[in-house]
Amino acid sequence: MSVATLYVVLKALHVGSVAVTLGLFVLRAGWMVFAPARLERRWVRVLPHCIDTVLLLSAMGLVLLLGPxxxxxxxxxxxxxxxxxxxxxxxxxxxxxxxxxxxxxxxxxxxxxxxxxxxxxxxxxxxxxxx
Incomplete structure (x- = not known):
């Protein structure tokens, strides 16, 4: 895979993860106010950590690739x-x-x-x- 292709993939993964993590945060914040019991669901406790891990790893990949x-x-x-x-x-x-x-x-x-x-x-x- 070329550096340019790797950059495009990592950036898309990073930006997509940003969008998903924002959506999940807003959803969980709404549930905290209006339906706190929903925050206890297993997927609600696990999925944000998985998305944030992808977000962090893609950010680290971009930093290693680009050097800033x-x-x-x-x-x-x-x-x-x-x-x-x-x-x-x-x-x-x-x-x-x-x-x-x-x-x-x-x-x-x-x-x-x-x-x-x-x-x-x-x-x-x-x-x-x-x-």
């Missing part, structure tokens, strides 16, 4: 830091928030951080949508 390493490329460093913030907010929003109000606020904040991550990815600028 976090710490060297400011935009990629910003994405990684924002990803950690998104994970923390998502965990608070879906599981660890002590009240429903805190969970909803954390989910909204996680979605805003997600939008920032996408804007950084599209612009290759650490300021993303604030540039």
């Amino acid at each position: 390493y976090p710490g060297i490329q400011p935009w990629l460093t910003a994405k990684v830091v924002a990803l950690l913030v998104y994970i923390v907010l998502g965990t608070i929003g879906l599981k660890r928030g002590p009240t429903k109000t805190i969970r909803i606020a954390a989910c909204i904040a996680a979605l805003l951080v997600f939008a920032y991550i996408v804007s950084v990815a599209l612009s290759h600028n650490p300021y993303g949508l604030f540039a």
Whole structure:
């Protein structure tokens, strides 16, 4: 497989995983508010981790293929830091928030951080949508 073909496959896998992970997050956030029992289903607990693994592996593949390493490329460093913030907010929003109000606020904040991550990815600028 050529490098160009591998890039196209990895990027499509990465972007597709981003879309699926966003959809699953929004679905789970809605269930957290309106139907919390649905969050206990086995597939709801397992599938997001599988998708996020594909997302992370495809991102690592793109980094290895193209060479823009976090710490060297400011935009990629910003994405990684924002990803950690998104994970923390998502965990608070879906599981660890002590009240429903805190969970909803954390989910909204996680979605805003997600939008920032996408804007950084599209612009290759650490300021993303604030540039």
